[in-house]
Amino acid sequence: MSTLVKNILRFVLLILVQFYVLDKIHLHQMVTPYIYFLFILWMPFSLNRSWQMVLAFLLGFTLDSFRHSPGFHAAACSLIAYLRPFLINILIPQEGADTNYDEPSARSMGGVFPYMIYAGLLTLIHHGWLFFLEAMEFGNFWYFIIKTLLSTVISLVLILAAELLFYRKQKFRTNTA
Amino acid sequence: MRNVFLFIRRYFNFLLFLLLQCFSIYLIISYNKYHSAVGAAVMNEVTGKVNTQYNKIDNYLQLKRTNEQLAKDNEQLRNKLRQNFENPDTATRIVTDSIPFDTLGNKRKWEYQSAKVVSNSVTAQNNFLVLGRGSAQQLNKDEGVIDPNNGVVGIVTEVSENFAVVMSLLHKDSRISGVLKNDANGGGSIIWDGKEPNYLSFINVRQSAKAKKGDTVITSGITPTFPYGMIIGTIDEIRPDKSTNNFIIKIKTAANFYNLQYVYAIKNYQREEIDRLVEKAKSRNQ
Known part of the structure; x- marks a missing residue:
């Protein structure tokens, strides 16, 4: 499957799963698990940075359209898409890993630990910014800090589960081959 | 000039990021403008279509519950049939109801329009429902929406051709007027604090009102959106506010927002006339 088709399928499936499955889950009051931004975490290394941001914005905007709350997810998604390359630069261990692997x-990040830091940080930032924007309208801060932390933990568990369920084969590519 | 272009090229990513963030925040702040934008109506139709497909499956899985609900409704309606009531036989003439009932609808004030819930949310900070009935099916903006047991659900905020968006009671801008069923002095406003679904706040109720736990709160009928007596909920917790002379009341909603399947929109035939009159009065005062 080509990278393009794979990513389009991911986009559609993740939005559908997020809106029709996860949004219907009501864990203790209002903690909702989010997984749709896995699309952003899994975007290929080779993609242009501007395109990453535009695609992330589109992803967020699509979910916003379903939920009738324009802007919130679009803002959070474009934020993590902007920060993603910096994090990858810091966390990737060996020289050239981002050209040898696809995504x-x-x-490709040299171990479960760096990858979990990558996923965890982006999840935390995504949830933090999302709930912060929502909290601006209500102004109840402690509640939203706790909500952010709890949601991050639950989303991370979901990401781990998705990672284990849908094992992605990563071929090692070299220029010489 | 060359430096400007160089600057833009160098910081293109950051500028694009700022642009996207600003656009998102602009969307958040000007939510109502978003809906009047051209793209939003199209998005509404598209998401509505996808929602309808999903809803077909969801409806099938909930058939049993819907059936029970319908049976309950039927039972309630049957009990209201006239033949169930018998007047003791007296010698006086039977007086028919003095309110003229007009089949042409000339005197009609309220009309109920059933609608299927196509999509529903409770977990967000601002919750909406989407109904599978729109302007082509005579549903209009600002109509009140209730569930089959007369429990208030929300108000229609946006209508496209085949779908309508309802601002549920679980929305930060939702504000409807309510009154205690047992005490007409206990009027106030219903708002949502954004924490728990199915729990609302009833504010601005004076402490002189007789309110106790378990009392029913109904719509007051002083707005043209809901008729008098639609059930909003029952009082769950009540305590006096020391700084003002009001109560702080927490109520549990009558409608269960977690599983809404069918709802009724209430059309007010007198609304236009009332609005026109108010508008006229306002313009005269200026």
Whole structure:
């Protein structure tokens, strides 16, 4: 499957799963698990940075359209898409790993630990910014800090589960081959 | 000039990022403008279509519950049939109801329009429902929406051709007027604090009102959106506010927002006339 088709399928499936499955789950009051931004975490290394941001914005905007709350997810998604390359630069261990592999995974980032830091940080930032924007309208801060932390933990568990369920084969590419 | 272009090229990513963030925040702030934008109506139709497909499956899975609900409704309606009531036989003439009932609808004030819930949310900070009935099916903006047991659900805010968006009671801008069923002095406003779904706040109720736990709160009928007596909820917790002379009341909603399947929109035939009159009065005062 080509990278383009794979990513389009991911986009559609993740939005549908997010809106029709996860949004219907009501864990203790209002903690909702989010997984749709896995699309952004899994975007290929080779993609232009501007395109990453535009695609992330589109992803967020699509979910916003379903939920009738324009802007919130679009803002959070474009934020993590902007920060993603910096994080990858810091976390990737060996020189040239981002050209040898297609997209971020435990293998291409040199271990489960760096990958979890990558996923965890982006999840935290995404949820933090999302709930912060929502909190601006209500102004109840402690509640939203706790909400952010709890949601991050639950989303991370979901991401781990998705990672284990849908094992992505990562071929090692070299220029010489 | 060359430096400007160089600057833009160098910081293109950051500028694009700022642009996208600003656009998102602009969307958040000007939510109502978003809906009047051209793209939003199209998005509404598209998401509505996808929602309808999903809803077909969801409806099938909930058939049993819907059936029970319908049976309950039927039972309630049957009990209201006239033949169930019998007047004791007296010698006086039977007086028919003095309110003229007009089949042409000339005197009609309220009309109920059933609608299927196509999509529903409770977990967001601002919750909406989407109904599978729109302007082509005579549903209009600003109509009140209730569930089959007369529990208030929300108000229609946006209508496209085949779908309508309802601002549910679980929305930060939702504000409807309510009154205690047992005490007409206990009027106030219903708002949502954004924390728990199915729980609302009833504010501005004077402490002189007789309110106790378990009392029913109904719509007051002083707005042209809901008729008098639609059930908003029952009082769950009540305590006096020391700084003002009001109560702080927490109520549990009558409508269960977690599983709404069918609802009724209430059309007010007198609304236009009332609005015109108010508008006229306002313009005269200026």
